[in-house]
Amino acid sequence: MSLESVLETVRTRVVPDESDVRAFEAAVEELTGRALAAISSLPVEADTKLVGSTARGTWLAGDRDIDLFVRFPPELDREKLERYGLEVGYAVLPDGHEEFAEHPYVKGEIRGFDVDCVPCYAVEDATEIRSAVDRTPFHTAYLEGRIDPLADDVRIAKAFLSAIGAYGSNLRTRGFSGYLTELLVLEYGGFRQLIEAAAEWNPPVRLDPEDHGERSFDDSLVVIDPTDPERNVAAVCSPRNVARVIHYARKLLESPRLELFEPRTLDPLSAADVRTLVEARGATPVAVRFETPDIVDDQLYPQLEKSLDGLEDALERAGFRPLRSTCFAREDAALLVECTVSKLPAVARHQGPPVGVKDHAEGFYETYRDDEEVTGPFIDDDGRYVVERARSDRTPAEFVRSSLFDVSLGPHIESALSEGNDVLAGEEITALADQFGAELAAYFDPVP
């Protein structure tokens, strides 16, 4: 199949049809009307701004999200902004409910569309924003008049990124935001051109569409925000997601096919499947399962990752040599680390100072000289004192049970763990299949 015909097929899938567009426009008209009516009864000036992919005409067929921003003067104090914002929000979405990002805002439904009605400050320049949401209207303004001819290419790019798991700037995915996708398509002049470029990327990759960036960034992908020279639009993208885009861009050029635009589906593993895999791999998995703390995903996943890193580092330092790890969250959450080492000796080498460093050396020697429990002190080939001490935790599970709270954990994870946790070792991790069969399927059969 040629790349052209693949992309043409994808295009028909992702571009909304005429009736969708009309339904969207009608919803926007009604929303805006309601909002302006509510604004007119406020004691301050304000206007509305449609933002996001719907505003920019780059939404995917089937997307039903509308983001309506209500812009207040920068002089307005924050408390009033929030109050007026909610007032307008509930006027627009009478059946809506309050949610919280940087400010509280109202979320609700109108004509089958999911609407976020978000207050922000109407600052003059994106570099002067007072909170992250103030930035969004600048992005939309920048893309207006530029992105229109490439709207379908943006849709194709989003479908591609979604399928490979790299779309979304939330802190679980750490992928490509809609705005970043739009900038990349714009910068390279189309989806095909983006893919051809990405196939050659060798991170760190730096793009600066407006050629106004001054500072440097440590990130794998750097795209200087056209509306703010100080900001990397791709800051949240993980190196892994950037590498994925490179990998799948090459695969798409190499042999174009529709499957590259379709998310991978895997059958969940059963407990028996997990047992077979644990046995075949011959590693020593250890998992901690606990109740998922009630926090939003953008808090939860970074804390899970931090906790998993902490656990993995501690297992490494303790000598259990992690092989691979992952974390899951549904009703329960789990940190899972497969260890290379199943059981350590009863003794652990403990190296002291060089014998010649008198005070330290004598202190070390005196500590252990009469200790019946240790082997040594003796002197190693480099002239240092050494003892072999009893080791308390010989298996990964023993170690996790004794040292879990010495590990660097996310604060909400730490609280959740102290409410209660199960440490599962070896084949006991089959108990995870119940909730996490799909996640385990992906873990045991990883793809780029």
Added chain:
Amino acid sequence: MSLESVLETVRTRVVPDESDVRAFEAAVEELTGRALAAISSLPVEADTKLVGSTARGTWLAGDRDIDLFVRFPPELDREKLERYGLEVGYAVLPDGHEEFAEHPYVKGEIRGFDVDCVPCYAVEDATEIRSAVDRTPFHTAYLEGRIDPLADDVRIAKAFLSAIGAYGSNLRTRGFSGYLTELLVLEYGGFRQLIEAAAEWNPPVRLDPEDHGERSFDDSLVVIDPTDPERNVAAVCSPRNVARVIHYARKLLESPRLELFEPRTLDPLSAADVRTLVEARGATPVAVRFETPDIVDDQLYPQLEKSLDGLEDALERAGFRPLRSTCFAREDAALLVECTVSKLPAVARHQGPPVGVKDHAEGFYETYRDDEEVTGPFIDDDGRYVVERARSDRTPAEFVRSSLFDVSLGPHIESALSEGNDVLAGEEITALADQFGAELAAYFDPVP
């Protein structure tokens, strides 16, 4: 017990009595007479020189070694030196036999003394020596007239170094030579002063009695040869032996006792003892046993050490994490490594290049993409390809069996191993107790 009374007791043990001295003098007289008679019938000039501890009056009671050097003019070609040397040797020691150091020489017995009669060149200056033996007479000449008042202190120092296992510059011991011991006692002005200084040593330690050294050395202890500014007399001393001297010097000053002048004696371990210890330590020992190659100790031990290092490094790289190791040699020899890891998973992580490094990355990916045996390729957090491959050697013993000859081995050890070897793992090392019970006792109960 005071240090004085300890040293006084040691002195009575190590100083030879009057009759020993007379017997020695008579033997030397006879030897020298015979040598000079033999020399007078040679077509070249030559003289004799008594060297070593007997020459310097620093030999220990019970020592029965005499080193008689025969010095030939430096113009003499090597072949003639060897021929004349053996001629004189056999004249002096008619029942002697030929041995080989740098030249062939004759070893034999006279009046109950073991005599080495060694030919050398009578060079003008120690820096002009043609072979290592030419240096020895300079050492003796330097000490003559200096060491006499300290001869007993030298004897005490030798007894101390012997007891702690640090006496002898052979390549098995890698300790302190007689000459080095004499220089140290001379430099510090006595045994007690040497011990007081050594207790404060913090290697690297550098001494230069004649203050003429110019170059630097990497060794733990550096004593510039008074007869050769280019040479470190302590070059062969291992950092461990230097540290031992420091350690036991402190112990001797802290609580003076005769035991510090008596070698440690240990009951050999039985097979049952070894089994108990292997179990208690919970490590995974692996040993290779083979027939000891027929080479001198100064060749054998460096080759054993090199082979042991090679084996330990290879086990480390393979993931078995050596805990401690040793080597033994009697009729058989053995390399023994205790490993921390008893069994590795069936899969091993194999990290590829960053996905962005196109040629390498594509090569890696293509190698494994259709390989049913591997997990992956997938992309890690840093954006590199990774696969998990099957691992062939999961235990230290499997690894040693399959990879012994990929290890960096001493050449004679390699030949001996290829004649035949046994790999012993876990409790199988009890089979070593038969020959190496004493060595295993020291290994499992190490002291400084």
